[in-house]
Every structure is written in structure tokens, then in C-alpha cells.
Amino acid sequence: MEELPIRTGNDVVRVRQQVRAVAAESGLSLVDQTKLVTAASELARNALVHGGGGMARVDVVTSGAGKPGVRIGFTDDGPGIADVDQALTDGWTSGGGLGLGLSGARRLVDEFELNSKPGSGTSVVVVKWSR
Amino acid sequence: MDVDSNQGRMGAYLRDHQDKVVSRWTELVVAGLRGRSSAAEVRRELEDLYSLVIRAMSGADVQAAGELRAALAELSRSRARNGFTPSETALAIFALKDAVYELVADTTDLMPEYLAFSRTIDDLGLHTFETYATAREQVIADQAASMLELTTPVIRLWDGIIAVPLVGTLDSVRTQLVMEKLLETLVATGAEHAVLDITGVPTVDTEVAQHLLKTVSAVRLVGAECIISGIRPQVAQTIVALGIEFGDIATKASLADALAHALSRTGHKIGTA
Numbered sequence: 001m002e003e004l005p006i007r008t009g010n011d012v013v014r015v016r017q018q019v020r021a022v023a024a025e026s027g028l029s030l031v032d033q034t035k036l037v038t039a040a041s042e043l044a045r046n047a048l049v050h051g052g053g054g055m056a057r058v059d060v061v062t063s064g065a066g067k068p069g070v071r072i073g074f075t076d077d078g079p080g081i082a083d084v085d086q087a088l089t090d091g092w093t094s095g096g097g098l099g100l101g102l103s104g105a106r107r108l109v110d111e112f113e114l115n116s117k118p119g120s121g122t123s124v125v126v127v128k129w130s131r
Numbered sequence: 132m133d134v135d136s137n138q139g140r141m142g143a144y145l146r147d148h149q150d151k152v153v154s155r156w157t158e159l160v161v162a163g164l165r166g167r168s169s170a171a172e173v174r175r176e177l178e179d180l181y182s183l184v185i186r187a188m189s190g191a192d193v194q195a196a197g198e199l200r201a202a203l204a205e206l207s208r209s210r211a212r213n214g215f216t217p218s219e220t221a222l223a224i225f226a227l228k229d230a231v232y233e234l235v236a237d238t239t240d241l242m243p244e245y246l247a248f249s250r251t252i253d254d255l256g257l258h259t260f261e262t263y264a265t266a267r268e269q270v271i272a273d274q275a276a277s278m279l280e281l282t283t284p285v286i287r288l289w290d291g292i293i294a295v296p297l298v299g300t301l302d303s304v305r306t307q308l309v310m311e312k313l314l315e316t317l318v319a320t321g322a323e324h325a326v327l328d329i330t331g332v333p334t335v336d337t338e339v340a341q342h343l344l345k346t347v348s349a350v351r352l353v354g355a356e357c358i359i360s361g362i363r364p365q366v367a368q369t370i371v372a373l374g375i376e377f378g379d380i381a382t383k384a385s386l387a388d389a390l391a392h393a394l395s396r397t398g399h400k401i402g403t404a
Contacts, residue, residue: 013300016334034334034365035372041336042373090374098337104373 006044006074007053015044015056019072022058026068028130036070036128039108042101043074043124049095051076051122061127069110069129076123081116088114141244142188145181148234153181155230160223167213176206184227188251200258207259208266217263224256283309285316292324292393293317294386296361298331306342310349317355324393325350328386330361340375347380356396358382360389 004015019040023033040056047054054076061071081087088106093099106112111127145152157174164173183202186195203224210220228249235241283305286294295313299305313325327346332339343359350357360383362370370377383389394401 009302020333031365031368034369037334038336038369038373041334041338045336045338098341098375100374101337104337104375107372107374108369 002058004056004058005053006047006056006076009048012041012044012048015058016041018056018058019070022060023070023128026060026070026130028070028128032128032130035108036072036126039105039126039128040072042105043072043126046101046124047074047076047078047122051078054078054121063129067129067131069127071125071127073125074123075121077121080118080120080122081114082118084114084116139188139190141241141248142185142190144235144241144244145185145188145231145248149181149185151234152227152230153178155233156181156227159226159229163219163222163226167215180206181227184251184255188248199255203255203259204262207262211263211266217260220259220263221256224252224259228252283312285312287320287322288326288390289394289397289399291320291322291397292326292390293320293322294326294328294389296328296331296386299333301329301332301339301342303342306346310346313346314349314353317350317353323355324358324396325355326358326360326386326389326393328361328389329359329366330363330386332361335362335366335370337373337375340370340373340377344377344380356381356393358389358392360384360386 002018004018005011006015016037020033020037023036028036044056047056054074057073057075059071059073061069063069086092087094088103089099090103091099102114105124105126109126109128111125113125114122115124116122153174156177157170160173160177161168161170180199180202183195183199186192187199189195207217207220211217231248232245235245283295283297286296288294293313293316295309297305297309301309316322317325327343329335329339329343335343347357347359358381359377362382362384381389381392383392391401
């Protein structure tokens with residue numbers, strides 16, 4: 001639906017605002033909106049800090065059972081993740097963070113798919129369904 | 132024929148027809164202004180620009196090009212202040228092409244010169260556009276800086292209890308500013324309790340949490356206690372799902388709860404008389 005560039009800290013704010021607007025429009029509850037926006041914030045910042053910048057794409061989707069949801073895809077052309085299991089471990093950090101961004105984002109959404117190979121960038125797609 | 136001699140011939144032509152061209156240019160520009168400046172004023176402005184254009188095109192005057200750009204930048208700024216859009220300013224510059232074209236249309240042997248001249252004017256028009264954008268960016272940067280100042284007040288709630296209501300995005304620049312002001316106030320007033328209210332922070336992610344934790348540590352280092360308030364139910368659930376631990380830091384749902392907590396810690400009792 002809409003592609004948003006992630007190049008600066010302000011772009012992360014813009015991604016959050018876009019996700020919040022789309023999530024509210026799709027009828028997600030306030031708690032689910034907040035969870036999705038927070039997950040988007042973590043993943044957008046990962047794309048910026050670890051991927052050296054990337055893109056976010058926000059779409060409204062419909063489940064097999066006819067429920068609306070919001071899907072967000074993040075892509076970057078950064079160095080990629082060598083050990084995905086390690087990156088998804090609570091408390092493991094490659095920088096100075098809390099080490100909860102990626103693992104926490106996975107817990108905040110209903111569907112989480114991560115694709116990464118060293119040298120070929122990282123893509124993360126998350127979905128939150130309305131209840 | 133090379134570009135320089137093109138410009139030389141065009142420059143001579145423009146000088147010879149100065150009065151006619153400036154009159155027509157003024158007419159065209161005034162028509163687009165819808166009465167926001169008088170014709171005499173516009174003519175004076177355009178005459179100055181026109182003589183700079185001629186000087187720049189003659190090629191002999193090395194300073195003219197710089198002066199011309201400076202004059203255009205000034206024009207762009209003054210028009211922006213008077214409520215003109217950047218397109219209107221650029222169109223006023225482009226109108227010079229129309230004014231000249233009407234004259235040279237009959238003189239076919241000047242066409243190559245006219246094309247080169249036309250490209251020069253396009254550049255100048257774009258230059259006014261760029262100046263406008265730069266000026267706007269400066270205004271936005273200034274506003275962002277003053278917003279940062281505005282949105283980080285430190286408030287005295289009670290004797291020995293101060294509060295910082297945080298609003299908007301808590302990035303590292305903002306955190307640094309909040310921390311400095313908070314620590315300064317704690318030391319200056321000798322307050323022993325500080326309340327960080329995050330009611331106005333829409334998203335508490337790991338970065339915000341980390342900034343909050345750092346601020347709390349700094350507050351403790353100067354001998355005060357920190358309470359985080361304004362944690363709304365949806366934010367509380369998100370924090371739990373993220374796995375962030377606030378440990379032994381006192382957290383409250385509202386600023387009122389935080390004040391009551393701090394008051395009881397300082398030995399005050401709240402009740403109805």
C-alpha cells in the first residue's frame with residue numbers, strides 16, 4: 001500500500017505514525033495497535049541501526065476467516081544476521097541495547113517471519129490480526 | 132559557435148533592447164502578482180536583476196554571476212516573507228524568457244543564442260526555488276529545536292518532589308536534555324523524589340525503556356528516588372510482552388498515584404480534615 005524509507009531516526013517516527021493510522025483504521029483494539037506500533041518501532045530501528053537503513057511497507061490484509069489485519073514488511077540491504085537463533089534470544093545484543101527488540105517484537109505480533117543471510121540483507125514480515 | 136560567444140551576442144542584444152524587454156517583463160510579472168506589489172516597485176527590482184543578467188552574460192565580469200545569485204536569493208526570501216509561493220517567484224524569473232522570446236522570434240539567426248539564454252534563466256529560476264527550500268528547512272530546524280526546549284519542563288509538585296511530564300518521542304537527544312535539567316533541578320532544590328510521567332509518550336519500545344532506565348540510574352546517583360508514572364494499560368501490556376523489566380523502580384498508573392507515593396515516603400499523610 002505504501003512504502004516508507006527508513007534512513008533517519010525521524011523516519012522511524014514516521015513509520016510508527018503510519019502503522020498507528022492503518023492499525024486504527026483496520027479496527028485493531030487499542031492494546032493491539034500499541035503492540036503492533038511498538039513492534040514496528042523495534043524493527044524499523046533495527047533496519048536503521050543494523051541494516052544501515054531500509055524500507056517499510058504497510059498493508060491491510062484479510063485472513064482466511066475474513067478477519068482484517070495489518071501486515072508490515074521491513075527490508076534492508078545491511079550485512080544480514082549470521083545466527084538468527086542467537087539474534088532472537090532475549091538479552092542478546094550486538095550493540096548497546098537491551099537485547100529485547102527482535103525477540104520482543106516477535107512476541108508482540110501474531111505472525112513473524114524473518115529471512116536473512118550474511119551479506120544479503122534482512123527482511124522481516126509481521127502480521128497482527130484484529131480479534 | 133561556442134557557448135561563450137553565444138552569450139556575448141545575446142548579452143549585446145539584451146543591452147540594446149533593455150527598455151523594451153524590461154517593460155514587457157514588468158508587465159508579465161505584475162499580471163501574476165494580483166496587486167501585491169506596485170508596478171514601479173517591480174520594475175525597479177527587475178531592472179536591477181536585468182542589468183546583473185547582462186553583466187553575467189557578457190562574461191567579462193567575474194563577480195556578476197555571484198551577485199546575480201545573491202540578488203535572486205534575496206528576492207526569493209523577501210517574496211517568501213510576503214506570502215508568495217516558490218512557484219510564483221520562479222515563474223516571475225521564467226517570464227523573462229517570454230519577454231525576450233517575443234522580441235527575438237522574428238530574428239531567426241539569434242535562435243541558438245536564445246536557447247542558451249533560456250537555459251541560463253531556467254537555472255536562475257531553479258536557484259530561487261532552492262533558496263526557498265533552504266530557508267524553509269532552516270525555519271523547521273529552528274522550530275524543532277525550540278519544541279525540544281518547550282516540551283521538557285521540570286515542575287515542582289511539592290516540597291522535595293519534582294516531576295517531568297514527557298510528551299512525544301523520547302529519543303536520545305531529548306533524554307539527554309531531560310536528564311540534564313532533571314539532575315540540575317534535583318541538586319539545586321535538594322529534592323529527594325523525581326517523577327517521570329510518560330502519559331504523553333505514545334510508544335514505549337526498548338529504546339525508550341533504556342532511556343528511562345538510564346535516567347533513573349542517574350537520578351539515584353545524585354541521591355534521589357525516581358518514580359515512573361503515566362503507564363497506561365496498553366503500554367503496560369506491551370512492556371510485559373517485550374520483556375522489559377523495570378526491576379525495583381516504583382511505577383504508577385497516574386501522576387496522582389506517584390505524588391501520593393512520594394508524599395507517603397516523605398512522611399506526609401493525605402486525608403480529609
